[in-house]
Amino acid sequence: THSSRPQRLLRAVQKGAVRGDARSVVANIDRFCHHSEWAMNIGDEKGAILDSVVSEVNPALALELGTYCGYSTVRIARLLPPGGRLITLEFNPEYAAVARQVIEWAGLEDSVQLVEGGSGDWIPQLKEHFGVQSFDFVFLDHWKERYLPDIHLLEECELLRKGTVVLADNVVCPGAPDYLAYVRNSPAYQSSYFQSHLEYTKAVDGLEKSVYLGTTDA
């Protein structure tokens, strides 16, 4: 009946962070991961790059694939403009349960909608279920094998518009070579790489930022 790592991470937030203070939730998760247990949050170094891209896009509507414990969910949601919304998809129910509580501790539950389920099943339902047209910003941080099929699915479901920014974590470690080859070679994207380090370690990792240019169809 031992706790899980996500549950220990949540306890660290509830113990150390100020309720309603998103910055302190982020700081306490980073402290926990630096000093107690590594966890696969984007972390402070790559998180600063995420913050700068989100601030530049200033999305009214954002999508995150892969919530985990809600660390990047909080980083993104705290930067949304008034009325801005973030939809985040998580496959693992245990992660989702922890993430809901982390998001609530940060006081961001009103601008975040967490959906439990697989991205492959949910992406085709987002328009009718949430009444969304297209996303201004998409963050890929779920599973490297899903990056390529899911960006194709987002295109097919017309959930991207000219100028939508797609940011992908872990393009080096664990790596998503097929995804990188696609966004870097497709005329539909203007792609750029931000070198950084794997969260809480010295290993190299990076983020790929890809701006959707739309299709050449008439």
Ligand SMILES: O=c1[nH]cnc2c(O)c(F)c(-c3ccc(F)cc3)cc12
């Ligand atoms: O599966 C993942 N989904 C989303 N993000 C991840 C991540 O940021 C990681 F560092 C890692 C990771 C896990 C173990 C390692 F040894 C290295 C990276 C995995 C994921």
Ligand SMILES: [Mg+2]
């Ligand atoms: Mg990641």
